[in-house]
Amino acid sequence: MFKLDKVSFVYKKSSKKAIDDLSIAIERGHLWGIIGPNGSGKTTLLDLLAGVKKASSGRIFFNGKDISEYTKKELAKAISFVPQQFYIGIPFQVKDILLMGRHPFIGRFSNPSTHDLYLVKMVTEILRLSDLSDRYITELSGGETQRVILARAFVQDTPVILLDEPTSNMDISHSIEILDIIQDQVKKKAKTAIMAIHDINLAGMYCNKLIIIKDGRLICYGDTSEILDEKIIKDVFDVECKILEEKCTGGRYVLFKKKPVSTVSYPY
Amino acid sequence: MQQRIMALRYRYRTNILLLSLGLVVCALVSSGMGYIKIPVPDVVRVFAYEITGDKSFISHMNSVYPYVIWDVRLPRILTSMIVGAGLSICGVVFQAILLNPLADPYTLGISAGAAFGGSIALLFNINWFGIYSVSIFAFVGAVGTLIAVLGISKSSGPLSSHTLILSGIIVSAILSALISFIKYIADEQVAILIFWLMGSFVSKSWTDVITTFSFVLLGFFIFLFFARDLDIISLGDRTASSLGIDPEKIRLILLITASFVTAVCVSVSGIIGFVGLIIPHLMRFFVGSKAERLIPASALSGALLLMGADTITRAVLPREVPIGVLTALIGGPFFCYIFVKRSSKSVY
Numbered sequence: 091m092f093k094l095d096k097v098s099f100v101y102k103k104s105s106k107k108a109i110d111d112l113s114i115a116i117e118r119g120h121l122w123g124i125i126g127p128n129g130s131g132k133t134t135l136l137d138l139l140a141g142v143k144k145a146s147s148g149r150i151f152f153n154g155k156d157i158s159e160y161t162k163k164e165l166a167k168a169i170s171f172v173p174q175q176f177y178i179g180i181p182f183q184v185k186d187i188l189l190m191g192r193h194p195f196i197g198r199f200s201n202p203s204t205h206d207l208y209l210v211k212m213v214t215e216i217l218r219l220s221d222l223s224d225r226y227i228t229e230l231s232g233g234e235t236q237r238v239i240l241a242r243a244f245v246q247d248t249p250v251i252l253l254d255e256p257t258s259n260m261d262i263s264h265s266i267e268i269l270d271i272i273q274d275q276v277k278k279k280a281k282t283a284i285m286a287i288h289d290i291n292l293a294g295m296y297c298n299k300l301i302i303i304k305d306g307r308l309i310c311y312g313d314t315s316e317i318l319d320e321k322i323i324k325d326v327f328d329v330e331c332k333i334l335e336e337k338c339t340g341g342r343y344v345l346f347k348k349k350p351v352s353t354v355s356y357p358y
Numbered sequence: 359m360q361q362r363i364m365a366l367r368y369r370y371r372t373n374i375l376l377l378s379l380g381l382v383v384c385a386l387v388s389s390g391m392g393y394i395k396i397p398v399p400d401v402v403r404v405f406a407y408e409i410t411g412d413k414s415f416i417s418h419m420n421s422v423y424p425y426v427i428w429d430v431r432l433p434r435i436l437t438s439m440i441v442g443a444g445l446s447i448c449g450v451v452f453q454a455i456l457l458n459p460l461a462d463p464y465t466l467g468i469s470a471g472a473a474f475g476g477s478i479a480l481l482f483n484i485n486w487f488g489i490y491s492v493s494i495f496a497f498v499g500a501v502g503t504l505i506a507v508l509g510i511s512k513s514s515g516p517l518s519s520h521t522l523i524l525s526g527i528i529v530s531a532i533l534s535a536l537i538s539f540i541k542y543i544a545d546e547q548v549a550i551l552i553f554w555l556m557g558s559f560v561s562k563s564w565t566d567v568i569t570t571f572s573f574v575l576l577g578f579f580i581f582l583f584f585a586r587d588l589d590i591i592s593l594g595d596r597t598a599s600s601l602g603i604d605p606e607k608i609r610l611i612l613l614i615t616a617s618f619v620t621a622v623c624v625s626v627s628g629i630i631g632f633v634g635l636i637i638p639h640l641m642r643f644f645v646g647s648k649a650e651r652l653i654p655a656s657a658l659s660g661a662l663l664l665m666g667a668d669t670i671t672r673a674v675l676p677r678e679v680p681i682g683v684l685t686a687l688i689g690g691p692f693f694c695y696i697f698v699k700r701s702s703k704s705v706y
Contacts, residue, residue: 137596140599167602170600173597176593179458179592180453180457181647182648183646186589193602194601194602246600
């Protein structure tokens with residue numbers, strides 16, 4: 091699906107490479123998790139995959155064709171994106187925002203088709219947004235807004251969906267519900283989801299493939315069951331841990347050890 | 359869902375129809391108001407005469423009526439309507455581009471630039487372009503400000519709402535200081551200067567009507583063409599980009615168009631605040647936030663508001679009050695009322 095060949099990315103006015111010589115092949119039909127410490131380049135990597143940013147060097151192939159050869163509209167029909175930070179100051183109604191997800195498929199002056207409206211209705215039901223449908227986005231809580239943003243991407247109904255910390259503002263019950271839905275979409279509709287996620291336990295539970303990066307460099311990638319172990323957590327996050335295999339859910343659980351407090355005594 | 363959408367569309371069309379009807383009726387009534395009172399049926403007859411050229415429409419009335427209506431009042435009324443519409447649609451666009459519901463056509467310092475340009479012309483008594491000197495200087499000032507704001511904003515990375523607002527504030531602050539200085543050194547012209555800065559539609563001609571109309575109409579169509587892109591830009595750049603839109607390109611096109619429309623409005627009428635802020639807000643209650651509906655509704659109601667305000671200062675009040683002062687006096691309290699009412703409702 092995606093093939094990255096020695097990709098680097100440098101932010102303007104910065105000497106450090108946010109993504110450093112990264113080569114990887116992302117196969118279709120899995121729930122991919124990108125994990126790594128803060129500032130390791132997870133969001134930048136997603137931006138590159140989404141075509142929001144252009145690689146400073148190296149090439150990115152999407153379905154065998156260089157991503158820079160696609161038009162924005164073509165990419166919008168193939169890849170949807172759920173950003174981590176969202177601020178919407180204009181009081182749109184939730185249903186309006188959902189319908190905006192169909193923008194690449196609706197002609198400039200035409201009305202939404204029955205199929206467009208059907209998708210909005212389906213996603214509203216799946217994500218249980220019916221009660222919010224008429225409310226204004228500016229009145230919603232952080233978690234509710236995040237669900238709407240996610241729904242907007244589902245309505246776009248693309249083969250690939252990229253997610254940047256989709257559960258960062260949600261409590262555990264909502265996080266699990268959302269990740270269940272994402273996993274379900276991947277399995278039933280044969281979609282590919284690539285998700286940056288902070289919570290290693292949630293990553294181990296839902297993602298069957300992991301990409302682990304640190305300082306913009308690829309540490310390793312592959313099946314979660316093969317690569318997620320104590321050594322890699324220690325190397326990447328500098329935290330001691332113990333990994334438990336939980337047979338009934340098939341997931342892996344990471345138990346973290348407390349870090350010893352530095353020996354420097356407080357001056358007060 | 360389909361049925362609800364049809365119902366909403368029907369309600370929207372009714373709103374637009376009512377607004378258009380209100381606009382025509384108010385324009386007719388306003389044409390009859392003033393120092394010389396002219397009954398509405400006579401106003402209609404004058405209109406009929408000017409359109410058909412049939413003299414029998416005006417044969418029985420005072421011979422000064424057609425002149426008063428067609429050459430004196432109508433240009434002023436139409437200019438106020440067009441400026442009201444122009445400022446309101448620019449308000450919609452600026453609020454969406456700057457991701458800030460408190461933005462208005464003046465946030466980026468366009469007005470300060472126009473005011474500075476106009477003040478220079480008034481201070482040095484420049485009349486290179488006859489009676490249009492002040493307008494042309496104001497226009498040049500506004501465009502110059504836009505270029506400066508874009509330049510500063512661009513220098514710190516891609517064009518984003520934050521850098522735009524910040525550079526707008528910087529440029530406005532410098533220009534305000536310059537305007538204060540001009541007021542300070544302009545001893546004899548200071549009255550003219552202050553009156554112009556507060557805005558006025560006195561002695562507008564058909565040329566003003568045609569110039570502003572062509573610019574505002576062009577702007578209106580450009581805004582309408584990009585209406586859906588504008589909505590999506592307010593979801594943020596990453597989302598917009600993933601929906602097939604180039605946010606930076608759209609922002610630049612709309613920013614330049616909106617600034618030109620604002621500059622034309624300011625150059626013809628001076629600084630008239632509040633319309634561009636309050637009308638888009640008010641219309642969101644009636645037609646929602648989608649730009650393709652908000653823009654036409656704002657154009658009509660902005661026209662209605664400014665024409666109403668101008669009629670009050672022209673024909674109702676015992677002496678002319680600067681229109682900018684009046685719009686703030688009507689708009690401010692009304693805005694407070696709406697704001698308090700809405701906040702008390704959304705707190706559960």
